[in-house]
Amino acid sequence: MVYVRLFWIFLRVSVISEFQYRVNFFVQLFQSALALGTGLVAMSLVFSYTQNLAGWTQPELLAVMGVHIIVGGLIKTIIQPNMNRLIEDIQEGTLDFALTKPADAQAIISVREFRIWQLIDLVLGSVVLGYAISQLSTSLGWLSALAFAAAVLLGGLMIYSVWLMLSVGAFWIIRADNFLEIFDSLYQAGRWPVSIYPGWLKHTLTFVLPIAFAVTLPAETLARQLNGQNLLFAVGLTILLLVVSRLFWRFGLRHYTGASA
Amino acid sequence: MSQTIKVDTLIKTFQVPEREAGLKAAVGSLFKRKYREVEAVKKISFGIDAGEIVGFLGPNGAGKTTTLKMLAGLLFPTSGQIDVLGYEPQRREKELLRQITIVMGQRNQLMWDIPALDSFELQRAIYQIPEGEFRRMRDELIDLLSMGDLVKKPVRNLSLGERMKAEFISALLHRPKVLFLDEPTIGLDVTAQRLIREFVAAYNQRYQASVMLTSHYMADVQALCKRVIVIHHGQLLYDGGLAGLVEKFAAYKTIGVTLNDPDLDLSEYGEIISNSKGQVNLRVPKNATAQITTRLLNEVAISDLTIEDPAIDSIIEQVFQQEAQVV
Numbered sequence A: 001m002v003y004v005r006l007f008w009i010f011l012r013v014s015v016i017s018e019f020q021y022r023v024n025f026f027v028q029l030f031q032s033a034l035a036l037g038t039g040l041v042a043m044s045l046v047f048s049y050t051q052n053l054a055g056w057t058q059p060e061l062l063a064v065m066g067v068h069i070i071v072g073g074l075i076k077t078i079i080q081p082n083m084n085r086l087i088e089d090i091q092e093g094t095l096d097f098a099l100t101k102p103a104d105a106q107a108i109i110s111v112r113e114f115r116i117w118q119l120i121d122l123v124l125g126s127v128v129l130g131y132a133i134s135q136l137s138t139s140l141g142w143l144s145a146l147a148f149a150a151a152v153l154l155g156g157l158m159i160y161s162v163w164l165m166l167s168v169g170a171f172w173i174i175r176a177d178n179f180l181e182i183f184d185s186l187y188q189a190g191r192w193p194v195s196i197y198p199g200w201l202k203h204t205l206t207f208v209l210p211i212a213f214a215v216t217l218p219a220e221t222l223a224r225q226l227n228g229q230n231l232l233f234a235v236g237l238t239i240l241l242l243v244v245s246r247l248f249w250r251f252g253l254r255h256y257t258g259a260s261a
Numbered sequence B: 001m002s003q004t005i006k007v008d009t010l011i012k013t014f015q016v017p018e019r020e021a022g023l024k025a026a027v028g029s030l031f032k033r034k035y036r037e038v039e040a041v042k043k044i045s046f047g048i049d050a051g052e053i054v055g056f057l058g059p060n061g062a063g064k065t066t067t068l069k070m071l072a073g074l075l076f077p078t079s080g081q082i083d084v085l086g087y088e089p090q091r092r093e094k095e096l097l098r099q100i101t102i103v104m105g106q107r108n109q110l111m112w113d114i115p116a117l118d119s120f121e122l123q124r125a126i127y128q129i130p131e132g133e134f135r136r137m138r139d140e141l142i143d144l145l146s147m148g149d150l151v152k153k154p155v156r157n158l159s160l161g162e163r164m165k166a167e168f169i170s171a172l173l174h175r176p177k178v179l180f181l182d183e184p185t186i187g188l189d190v191t192a193q194r195l196i197r198e199f200v201a202a203y204n205q206r207y208q209a210s211v212m213l214t215s216h217y218m219a220d221v222q223a224l225c226k227r228v229i230v231i232h233h234g235q236l237l238y239d240g241g242l243a244g245l246v247e248k249f250a251a252y253k254t255i256g257v258t259l260n261d262p263d264l265d266l267s268e269y270g271e272i273i274s275n276s277k278g279q280v281n282l283r284v285p286k287n288a289t290a291q292i293t294t295r296l297l298n299e300v301a302i303s304d305l306t307i308e309d310p311a312i313d314s315i316i317e318q319v320f321q322q323e324a325q326v327v
Helices: A002-018 A023-047 A058-092 A095-099 A105-110 A116-135 A142-168 A177-189 A199-208 A211-223 A228-254 B023-031 B064-071 B116-127 B131-144 B148-152 B160-172 B190-207 B218-224 B242-249 B286-299 B312-326
Strands: B003-018 B034-049 B053-057 B079-084 B100-104 B178-182 B210-214 B227-232 B235-241 B252-259 B271-276 B279-285 B302-308
Touching: A002 A105, A002 A116, A002 B116, A023 A058, A023 A116, A058 A095, A058 A105, A058 A116, A058 A142, A058 A177, A058 A211, A095 A105, A095 B100, A105 A142, A105 A228, A116 A211, A142 A177, A142 A211, A142 A228, A177 A199, A177 A211, A199 A211, A211 A228, B003 B064, B003 B210, B034 B064, B034 B210, B034 B227, B034 B235, B053 B064, B053 B190, B053 B218, B064 B079, B064 B178, B064 B210, B100 B160, B116 B131, B116 B148, B116 B160, B131 B160, B131 B190, B148 B160, B160 B190, B178 B190, B190 B210, B190 B218, B210 B218, B218 B312, B227 B242, B227 B312, B235 B242, B242 B312, B252 B286, B279 B286, B286 B302
Parallel strands: B053 B210, B053 B227, B100 B178, B178 B210
Antiparallel strands: B003 B034, B003 B079, B227 B235, B252 B279, B252 B302, B271 B279
16 A cells, blocks of 8 residues: 555654654653643642542543543644644645645645654553553453544544644635644643533534544543443544545645745 | 647636735735735647757746646646646646656755655655666666765755755656756756756756746756747747747847957947947847948948847846836
C-alpha cells in the first residue's frame, strides 16, 4: 500500500530531523511533568472537599486525566504539527508542491510532520492511567482493553476531522491560527469528564469538538464499563466527520488561489 | 511535432474584496464586504510543442503566475480550455501529475533539516519510481549539476545556489515531460545562474521536455528560449521568436560612430546617448536608420561605424511602459 509506505518515510524523515534538536526532548519532558504536576494538585484539591465529583470517584477521574494526557500527546505528535504546517503552506503558497504530487493531497498534508518528543505525554499518560486502573476495584479484560484502543483511535480521527475543517478555513481567511487556539483551550476542558459540565458546554464538547468521544468515552470503557451503544455511536460519528471533512477539504481546494509570487 | 500544451481563450477572474483605507472601513468590512471582479487573464491562447523551451514574459502582476498555476492544475480557469499532455490540469489526475513538475525560485520544497538525499527518497515514494530507475536518474542529475557529496549535507547548510540545484534534482527525479519554472534563478549569483541555465538546456535536450520559463533575467531567456510569449495586463502581446520581438517592438536603433574630430556635434543626426572622446552613440528611429547612416558617411569624417539593436531588456521595458500608458 502506497500510503502506508509514504507514512513510514515521512515518519523516518521527521525522526531524523527531530533528533537534531535533542534539547527539545528535555524541554518537552519538563513541560509535560509540570502540566502533570499542576493537574494532580488541582485534583487533590477537589478531593480534599468531596469524595466524588458528579458521580466520578477519584481513581475514575485519574483515569480520565491519563487518557486526556495520552490523547493530547497524540494530537501534539501528529495532528497539530500537520495542521499548522497546512495553514503555513496556505499562507505562503508552498501548498502548491503538495497539490502537484500524484498522490492524494489530503493524505500527504496529513502525515508530513511528526513531533516525536511529544510522545513523552503518551508515556506519562499511560503511567497515570495504569496507576488509576490499579486503584479501581474492577478488573480489566481483553475486551475492554480492545474497546479502549478503538475508542482512542476513533476519538483521534474525530479530532483530526474537526481540526482539518478548521484549518481549511485558511483557504478563505488566511489567518486561521486563532481558530486553533480556541480548540486548544476547549481541549483543556476535557481534563474532566464532560458530564460534569453544564448542558451547553457539554453539548459543545460532545458534538462540535468531539472531546467527549476522544477522552471521556475511552476512559469510561476502561474505568467503568464498556458501553457498546456509545462505542457504536462513536463509529458512526467518526465516519460522518471523516466524510464531511473530506468534502470540505475538496471544496476548500477550489477556493485555493495560493499566495502569489 | 506534437503539442504538449494547448491553451484556448483562457480567462481567469478573481473576486477581490474591496475596501477603502482607514480604520472605519476596516471595521465595516468585517460585516459587509464589497467585491470587485479582477480579470487576471483575458482570453489567452497558445500552444507549446514537445521539446520546446518558451520564455513567458511580463511585468509583475501581468498574469504570468496565474497562467502557470492554471497549467499546473492549481487554479480553476474561469473559462476557456487547457490541455496538457491530453489532460485537463484542474482535474488533477495522477497520470498527468506524474509527468509534470513545478520549480519556484522563491519557494522550497526540500526539508530544511535533513540532507537532500533523504528528501529524494520521499519523492521516490510519492511518484512511485522503481528503485533502479530512481538511482540512475538521481545520480545522473547529481552529476549534471555537479552536486557531488553536497546532497548529503543538511539543506540548511547549503548556499542559495546549491539549494536551488538540489531543488531541481528533487523536482526532476520522476523525469517529467513538462516543466513549469517560475523565476528559477532569482537571487542567484551569475555562476549559479549559468549553471542552472545549462542544466535546463541539457535536460530539455536529453528528454525532449517542454519548458515554460518565467524570469526577470533576460540572460536566462536569451540563453534558453528561441520563442517568447509576452503578456501584459492579462493579455497576450506577443508570441514568436525572440529575434522577432526585437524586430516588432524596437522602435530605435543605435548607431555607434568613431569621429576623426572628437569635438564635432552630431545632435542634428539623432539623440546622443553617450559621447566619450569621439566615440558617439546615437539613437535613431528604426525606419530612418539607412538614411541617417548615408548622411553620416557622406557629411562627417568617420573612422568607424556600427549599427545595433537595443538590448533586449530595454526593449521589454519599453514595451511594458508603452502598454501601461495606452491602458
